[in-house]
Amino acid sequence: MSGEKGEIYHHDHPQHHLFRDYNEFYDLASLFSQRPTAAANSFLHDLPSIDASFPTFAEYFNTTSEHDTVYRSVDAPFASNVKKEALHAMDRVTSAVISNNSSVSRADSGTGPTTPNSSMSSSSSEAAAMDDCKIDGMVKQEGDDEVKKEATKVEEGDKAKKLNKPRSKGEKRQRQARFAFMTKSEVDHLEDGYRWRKYGQKAVKNSPYPRSYYRCTTQKCPVKKRVERSYQDPTVVITTYEGKHTHQTPATLRGSTHLLAPPPPPNLPLHMGFHRDLLMSHLVSSSMATAPMDTNPSNGMTMPMSLPLPPPAQRMVSRSDQNQLTDYGLLQDIVPSLINQP
DNA sequence: CGAGTTTGACCTGCGC
DNA sequence: GCGCAGGTCAAACTCG
Numbered sequence: 623m624s625g626e627k628g629e630i631y632h633h634d635h636p637q638h639h640l641f642r643d644y645n646e647f648y649d650l651a652s653l654f655s656q657r658p659t660a661a662a663n664s665f666l667h668d669l670p671s672i673d674a675s676f677p678t679f680a681e682y683f684n685t686t687s688e689h690d691t692v693y694r695s696v697d698a699p700f701a702s703n704v705k706k707e708a709l710h711a712m713d714r715v716t717s718a719v720i721s722n723n724s725s726v727s728r729a730d731s732g733t734g735p736t737t738p739n740s741s742m743s744s745s746s747s748e749a750a751a752m753d754d755c756k757i758d759g760m761v762k763q764e765g766d767d768e769v770k771k772e773a774t775k776v777e778e779g780d781k782a783k784k785l786n787k788p789r790s791k792g793e794k795r796q797r798q799a800r801f802a803f804m805t806k807s808e809v810d811h812l813e814d815g816y817r818w819r820k821y822g823q824k825a826v827k828n829s830p831y832p833r834s835y836y837r838c839t840t841q842k843c844p845v846k847k848r849v850e851r852s853y854q855d856p857t858v859v860i861t862t863y864e865g866k867h868t869h870q871t872p873a874t875l876r877g878s879t880h881l882l883a884p885p886p887p888p889n890l891p892l893h894m895g896f897h898r899d900l901l902m903s904h905l906v907s908s909s910m911a912t913a914p915m916d917t918n919p920s921n922g923m924t925m926p927m928s929l930p931l932p933p934p935a936q937r938m939v940s941r942s943d944q945n946q947l948t949d950y951g952l953l954q955d956i957v958p959s960l961i962n963q964p
Numbered sequence: 965c966g967a968g969t970t971t972g973a974c975c976t977g978c979g980c
Numbered sequence: 981g982c983g984c985a986g987g988t989c990a991a992a993c994t995c996g
Binding site for chain 2: 981982983984985986987988989990991992993994995996
C-alpha cells in the first residue's frame with residue numbers, strides 16, 4: 623500500500639477533468655486499499671459525465687442540512703422504535719442484496735413489506751430506496767413489519783451476547799447506527815483504516831458464503847462490522863458497520879500509512895471516524911451513480927447502500943465555501959489522505 | 965509471546 | 981416445546 627501514493631495522487635492526470643474532485647475519488651478508493659490504477663482509470667473512462675452538479679466532498683459536507691443529518695444519524699440515541707426501524711431498514715437493504723431476486727420474492731409474496739423499499743434489486747435502486755428512509759429521521763417504516771422485526775432481532779442479539787454477564791433489569795443497550803454498503807472486491811475484508819479483530823463467523827442461510835464478524839481492536843471502541851459476500855454476485859462484498867469509532871484511525875495501520883488521519887480539529891467530534899467509513903462510501907456513490915455496477919469486478923469499487931444524496935439544490939456550494947470547509951478541518955478527518963498530499 | 969483467527973458451543977427470540 | 985437462525989463467546993490454534 624505504501625508507495626502507491628505517487629500513483630494515486632497524480633495531480634496532472636489527463637483525466638482530471640472528469641471529476642471535480644478527481645483526487646478525492648482516488649482517495650476514497652485508496653481508503654479501501656483498492657489500488658485505483660488501471661481498473662479505476664477504466665472506470666473513470668466509463669463514466670459518461672460527471673458534471674458540476676455532483677457535489678464534491680467539500681460541497682457535500684458544507685451542505686448544512688445534510689451535514690446535520692449525518693451528525694444526528696450517529697449522535698442521536700436511537701431510543702425510539704421508529705429510529706431503530708429506520709436503522710434496520712439498512713439491514714434490510716443488506717438482506718435484499720444478499721437474497722437472490724429479493725425484489726421479486728418480496729414483491730410477490732404479498733406478505734412482504736409494503737414500503738417503497740420492498741423492491742431492491744440493485745445498488746442504484748437501493749440508493750433510491752434509501753431516499754425514503756434517510757439516515758436521520760429516516761423513517762416512514764411504521765407499517766413495515768419486517769423492518770420492525772429486524773430491529774427487534776438486533777436488540778435481541780445484543781442481549782444474547784451478554785452470556786455470562788446478565789444486564790441489570792431494565793437496562794437496554796442502545797442500538798448503534800448501522801451502515802451497509804457493497805464493494806466489488808475479491809478481498810472479503812477491506813482495509814478501511816481501522817484495525818479489526820474477527821470474533822466470529824457464521825454460515826448464512828441461503829448463501830454459500832459465511833458472514834464474518836469483526837470488532838474494532840481499539841480498546842473500548844464499540845464499533846463492529848459484518849462482512850459477507852453476496853451469493854448472487856460473489857464479486858460483491860457487503861459490509862455493515864455498526865457503531866461509531868471513539869478514536870482516530872490507529873497509527874498502526876498495516877501498510878496503509880497514507881490513510882492515517884491527522885489529529886482532529888478541536889471542533890470535530892471524535893466519532894467522525896465513523897463518518898469517514900460511512901461517508902466515503904456515500905460520496906463514492908455520488909460519483910458512481912451513473913456507472914454500471916459491474917464495470918470492473920476486481921477494482922474494489924464501493925457501492926453504498928444507504929445515505930441518500932441531498933437534493934441537487936442543496937449540493938450546490940461555492941468553491942470558496944469548500945475552501946472554508948477545508949480549513950474547518952472536517953474533510954480532513956473524513957478523507958484524511960486528502961490533506962496528506964504533497 | 966502477543967495478536968489475530970478459527971470454530972464449536974452457547975444464548976436468545978421467533979415461528980410453527 | 982422444539983427447531984432454527986443470528987450473534988457472540990472463548991479455548992485452541994496459527995503466525996510473525
